[in-house]
Amino acid sequence: MEYQVEIEKIDHFGRGIGKINNKVIFVPHTLKNDIVLVKIVKDKKKFLEGEVLKYIKKSPRTALCPYSNDCGGCSFIDISYDEQLQIKKEKVKDLFKKELGIPIKIEEVISDSNTNYRNKIRLHGKDKKLGFYKEKTNDLVTIDKCIISKDEINSIIKRLNSVIDNNIDEVAIRSNKEVMLDIKGSISKDIVLNNFKDIDTIYLNDFLIKGEGYITEDILGKTFMISNKSFFQVNTKVCSKIFYNIVNYLKEKKYHNALDLYCGVGLIGILISDFVDSVTGIEVVSDAIKNANQNKKLNKVNNVNFICDKVENRIHEFRDVDLIIVDPPRSGLDKKSITSMIEILPKAIIYISCNPNTLVRDLKDLLEHYKMERFFIADMFPNTYHVECVGLLCLKETSKSLEK
Numbered sequence: 442m443e444y445q446v447e448i449e450k451i452d453h454f455g456r457g458i459g460k461i462n463n464k465v466i467f468v469p470h471t472l473k474n475d476i477v478l479v480k481i482v483k484d485k486k487k488f489l490e491g492e493v494l495k496y497i498k499k500s501p502r503t504a505l506c507p508y509s510n511d512c513g514g515c516s517f518i519d520i521s522y523d524e525q526l527q528i529k530k531e532k533v534k535d536l537f538k539k540e541l542g543i544p545i546k547i548e549e550v551i552s553d554s555n556t557n558y559r560n561k562i563r564l565h566g567k568d569k570k571l572g573f574y575k576e577k578t579n580d581l582v583t584i585d586k587c588i589i590s591k592d593e594i595n596s597i598i599k600r601l602n603s604v605i606d607n608n609i610d611e612v613a614i615r616s617n618k619e620v621m622l623d624i625k626g627s628i629s630k631d632i633v634l635n636n637f638k639d640i641d642t643i644y645l646n647d648f649l650i651k652g653e654g655y656i657t658e659d660i661l662g663k664t665f666m667i668s669n670k671s672f673f674q675v676n677t678k679v680c681s682k683i684f685y686n687i688v689n690y691l692k693e694k695k696y697h698n699a700l701d702l703y704c705g706v707g708l709i710g711i712l713i714s715d716f717v718d719s720v721t722g723i724e725v726v727s728d729a730i731k732n733a734n735q736n737k738k739l740n741k742v743n744n745v746n747f748i749c750d751k752v753e754n755r756i757h758e759f760r761d762v763d764l765i766i767v768d769p770p771r772s773g774l775d776k777k778s779i780t781s782m783i784e785i786l787p788k789a790i791i792y793i794s795c796n797p798n799t800l801v802r803d804l805k806d807l808l809e810h811y812k813m814e815r816f817f818i819a820d821m822f823p824n825t826y827h828v829e830c831v832g833l834l835c836l837k838e839t840s841k842s843l844e845k
């Protein structure tokens with residue numbers, strides 16, 4: 442059955458919201474004031490989910506990306522950039538209100554270019570074609586370029602498409618100061634080396650076939666080595682602005698011993714090392730810790746140490762830290778780590794989060810002892826619904842008596 446729906450507004454995930462017989466329906470790929478014919482794909486107790494069959498009236502679009510309807514990676518792409526930022530701000534404010542019952546003052550919304558920002562993408566191959574998987578499926582959406590990725594990445598996509606007569610199952614392209622390719626599939630080493638003579642580092646089926654095995658990136662005057670298995674922030678410009686703010690905040694304070702939890706290649710620990718007496722970084726991926734130790738040497742830093750383990754296994758060992766910085770994956774902190782943080786009770790906690798839902802969940806416990814001194818958000822992933830949040834938490838006066 443088909444229904445005509447007028448889209449009234451956009452939700453936090455970039456889906457249009459309308460109504461059918463007074464029941465709310467969420468419709469992807471629509472904008473405010475669109476009138477669409479939809480079919481219902483999910484009928485839940487409180488809401489419906491629909492799919493557009495036909496646009497009857499279409500609001501103006503920015504039309505930045507030819508693949509946006511199929512790819513689904515950039516669910517905000519048709520929304521003007523100012524409105525995207527506004528939606529992200531509202532999303533975070535609503536979550537704080539709903540989950541924590543408090544208004545949150547967002548003091549800044551950090552942003553930079555909304556296109557050509559990604560320094561890393563992963564493409565899949567199927568039937569000798571490269572592309573992204575359509576959201577929640579293994580259906581390939583073949584692409585020639587990705588407008589949110591850096592130009593260097595797009596030129597490599599074109600070149601990969603010209604050698605795709607060979608089967609590539611998956612390829613990760615990283616473009617920082619140098620370029621790295623990490624290819625998996627049945628393509629010969631000679632073909633790769635002949636076609637990508639200018640690429641600095643190449644892995645083929647997990648073997649290093651060219652270069653030193655790492656590339657580098659400069660952030661706030663420090664240099665970081667990154668190998669194929671190590672995490673690195675995908676938006677270098679926005680990441681630099683976030684850490685500029687954090688470093689400035691630390692310049693005003695005096696903390697002695699810091700923990701950098703989920704430290705990756707040691708980025709935060711090394712950036713803050715000039716402003717504290719000591720830092721210990723903990724990270725589970727061994728290649729990232731290898732990079733972190735290389736980065737420590739490269740930047741001539743000698744007050745930082747790195748441990749390769751899960752945060753939850755080691756955090757309790759650090760009783761005398763007065764600053765804890767956490768930058769967890771989307772799943773947020775686990776209960777054991779939160780309990781340890783509250784036992785350690787440092788003077789300050791800096792929580793960098795790529796998922797506001799898990800951030801507010803974790804803050805429920807932390808805000809019993811800490812007050813939010815400063816809070817800002819950053820648009821690390823323009824044109825997608827994702828938003829990065831940074832909270833600077835200070836120990837409450839009432840909890841100070843619990844300090845050891």
Ligand SMILES: C[S@@+](CC[C@H](N)C(=O)[O-])C[C@H]1O[C@@H](n2cnc3c(N)ncnc32)[C@H](O)[C@@H]1O
Binds near residue numbers: 673
């Ligand atoms: C969002 S990244 C942050 C990396 C780093 N802070 C940076 O800015 O580059 C999260 C990191 O946590 C690591 N990780 C995930 N689960 C972990 C755990 N349980 N214990 C330690 N590290 C973990 C991941 O490998 C990844 O490097």
